[in-house]
Amino acid sequence: EVQLQQSGPELRRPGSSVKLSCKASGYSITDYLMHWVKHRPEHGLEWIGWIDPEDGETKYAQKFQSKATLTADTSSNTAYMQLSSLTSEDTATYFCAPNTPFAYWGQGTLVTVSS
Amino acid sequence: DIVMTQSPSSLAVSAGETVTINCKSSQSLLYSGNQKNYLAWYQQKPGQSPKLLIYWASTRQSGVPDRFIGSGSGTDFTLTISSVQAEDLAIYYCQQYYDTPYTFGAGTKLELK
Secondary structure (H helix, E strand, O other): OOEEEEOOOEEEOOOOOEEEEEEEEOOOHHHOOEEEEEEEOOOEEEEEEEEOOOOOOEEEOHHHOOOEEEEEEOOOOEEEEEEOOOOHHHOEEEEEEEOOOOOOOOOOEEEEEOO | OOOEEEEOOEEEEOOOOOEEEEEEEOOOOEEOOOOEEOEEEEEEOOOOOOEEEEEOOOEEOOOOOOOEEEEEEOOEEEEEEOOOOHHHOOEEEEEEOOOOOOOEOOOEEEEEO
16 A cells, blocks of 8 residues: 655754655555645645656756755655745655655644744 | 636525536646646535545536546536436636646535425
């Protein structure tokens, strides 16, 4: 059974960074691209980008090009997303989801940016 | 970027009613190579991850009740929920996975009348 376990909630100051994790089980992360999605209740869902854990290739939505960095560790079957230069606009829940369409989702990580 | 326009933004319904949610893409999602529409529908309840309901515009995900029906092709798509039940109250999103960035519609909130 495919499961995605994401790291716990984070509270960060503006200007700082945060690294989120998404540990997959039930399959090898090298089998599929791993996608990340941002959710803010008032803004809906936004696709951030994908990483191919097989070779580290990444693709980002333009607005997240300088904000997000996707990486993966095949030895631990875990994908990561680092968000930098945090602002209040980055306060959101972030999900990981392999393959398209997104049949499996992590439970989400709430990131709160506040001074 | 492909823009996904969803309507209505909210819908108040009574249990047992049939509802229709529309989704229009700014360009065709039909790939000529396999004649598939790269369009999915998701349901999201408060505090939960989105749940895939429909993919390829009309294929129901395993375990999804048959009252959820996806239709349409090209640029115009519809999600129909027949005989709405209380458990269906949620926000529904369409998403194109034809080309990156994989864009979502703004969502349709289904509420109780």
